[in-house]
Amino acid sequence: MSSDYINPDYIRYEDLDHVYGESMFPGSLFLYTKEENEFRTNLRNFIMDEIAPLVPEIEEKASFDLCLEAYHRLGKAGYLTFSFPKSIGGQGKGYVYRTIFGEELAAVNSAIVVTYGASANLFAAPIIHFGTEEQKKKFLKPIMNGELLGAIGITEPSAGSDAVGGMKTTAIKKGNVYVINGEKRYITNGSRADYILLYALTDPNAPRKHNGISAFIFPTDTPGFERVKDYELAGRRGSVNSQLRFHNCEVPAENLVGGPEMENKGIKIMMYGLDGERCFTCSQYVGIARTAFEIATKFANIRVQFKKRLRDFEGISFKIAEMYAKLEAGRLLMLRAARMLDNGLNATKEVAAAKFTCATNQMEIVVEAMQILGGIGYTKEFPLEQLFRDSKISQISAGTVEILKFLCQREIYKAFNLK
Ligand SMILES: Cc1cc2nc3c(=O)[nH]c(=O)nc-3n(C[C@H](O)[C@H](O)[C@H](O)COP(=O)(O)OP(=O)(O)OC[C@H]3O[C@@H](n4cnc5c(N)ncnc54)[C@H](O)[C@@H]3O)c2cc1C
Known part of the structure; x- marks a missing residue:
């Protein structure tokens, strides 16, 4: 048996002939419509030609400018318009398309996808849904075209998982x-x-903070805005993540998302935004897990030990089967949540279940993939060490796994009508 297999002393990444997305077997494609699959194929081809070549330098130099270059390339090619409303020149596509987009980009690089995601998705989606027509025209158009960049600002020093209860930032109306x-x-x-989609207390004395929060479109050229520092992150090298302060920043009243009737109703916008944001983040986890799975599967087909390919040992082949099942289980939960959101259904528990499952499965898949590669998986010669560093955040940001499990069970009891 051993003579049938070449055992290169040194397997290089190129030896795997890895093609991104080759594990999208007919069973996965079958879950999507013909148009969705066409969108995916065209997008992947574009990413391979125009975005993937930027990735090694983004990672090596942790270059946000190159991330922006990738974002602008996506914009110039018209790839940022799909999720924006037709009224401003977009294509009006919903969450399923967003998850396809996130998966394909994350399969290649995480920093680009979060740069895109925070702007065209987390900043934009709540404004698309709740914004006035003037707000959509004025603020969304340049974001849609990739000319300007958005962000979402919820978390504070004492407002993490308890984002509402711990919120201290205030926005007090004066004229x-x-x-x-x-x-x-x-x-x-x-x-x-x-621009930052900024959440702040407009009624700090409200008996329940839930009834005193509003959402604003905050222009960062406002006097009093301070960029305190950028954090150095374990992964997602090339993305920017910052600590920000606001000192008597005056924002025009017309920047209140949804207009005057939405004052103190920001929680509605936040909850809508968080379900969508969490559904989108699932796609990043699926994309990363998919790449790790593909690399490990191909590596195990080449590497020989004890005169057998790794894949011929049950200890490894079972890992491959389990990684595949975890990847596709995450995809199914994500897709169900995205289709529910696209149909205007409440999907809080489905989104929560999808997010903690996709995040945990991704972490496990990446760790197992590294294990299958052995020593070389821990070096920079294969992208796995990067995927490993890029993965952990899935269990923390946009709701930790613990908080998502809490939300999920709460919604389950609600659905059972059990107090
Ligand atoms: C890379 C990165 C990007 C981010 N991007 C953004 C962004 O763009 N905008 C934004 O607003 N925020 C952003 N965040 C913030 C992120 O959403 C928070 O870090 C996250 O919600 C957790 O809050 P915390 O860090 O304060 O942790 P804490 O809330 O202090 O939690 C610490 C630990 O305690 C656990 N815990 C807390 N409460 C409970 C409970 N009731 N039951 C069980 N366990 C509990 C948590 O699960 C966690 O494990 C980002 C964070 C990172 C690291």
Whole structure:
């Protein structure tokens, strides 16, 4: 048996002939419509030609400017318009398309996908849904075209998992402006964003903070805005993540998302935004897990030990089967949640279940993939060490796995009508 197989002393990444997305077997494609699959194929071809060549340098230099270059290339090719409303020149596509987009980009690089995601998705999606027509025209158009960059600002020093209860940033109305004071932390794109979808207390004395929060479109050229620092992250090298402060920043009243009737109703916008954001983040985890799975599967087909290919040992072949099942289980939960959101259904528990499953499965898949590669998986000669560093955040940001499990069970009891 051993003579049938070549056992290169040194397997290089190129030896795998890895093609991104080759594990999208007919069983996976079958879940999507013909148009969705066409969108995926065209997008993947574009990413391979125009985006993938930028990735090694983004990673090596942790270059946000190159991430932006990738974002602008996507914009110039018209790839940022799909999720924006037709009324401003977009294509009006929903969450399923967003997840396809996120998966394909994340399969190649995480920093680009979060730069895109924070702007065209997390900043834009709640404004698409709740914004006034003027807000959509004025603020969404340049984001849709990739000219300007957006971010979302919820987290604060004492407002992490308890984002509402711990919120301290205030926005107090004075005439026709709101005066903003406070601090936000860990904001993706933060120091480089042109606009932040900012949540603040407009009624700090409301008996329940839930009834005192509003959402604003905050232009970062507002006097009093301070970029305190950018954090150095374990992974997603090339993305920007910032600590920001607001000192008596005056924002025009017309920047209140949804207009005057949405004052103190920001929680509705936040909850809508968080379900969509979490559904989108699942696609990043599926994309990363998919690449790790493909690399490990192909590596195990080449590497020989004890005169057998690794894949011929049950200890390895079972790992391959389990990785595949975890990857596709995550995809199914994500897709169900995305289709529910596209149909205007409440999907809080489905999104939560999808997010903690996709995040945990991704982490496990990446760790197993590294294990299958052995020593070389821990070096920079294969992208697995990068995928490993890029993975952990899935269990923390946009709701930790613990908080998502809490939300999920709460919704289950609600659905059972059990108090
Ligand atoms: C790279 C990165 C990007 C981010 N991007 C953004 C962004 O763009 N915008 C934004 O607003 N925020 C962003 N965040 C913030 C992120 O959403 C928060 O870090 C996250 O919600 C957790 O909050 P925390 O860090 O304060 O942790 P904490 O809330 O202090 O939690 C610490 C630990 O305690 C656990 N815990 C807390 N409460 C409970 C409970 N009730 N039951 C069980 N366990 C609990 C948590 O699960 C966690 O394990 C980002 C964070 C990072 C690291």
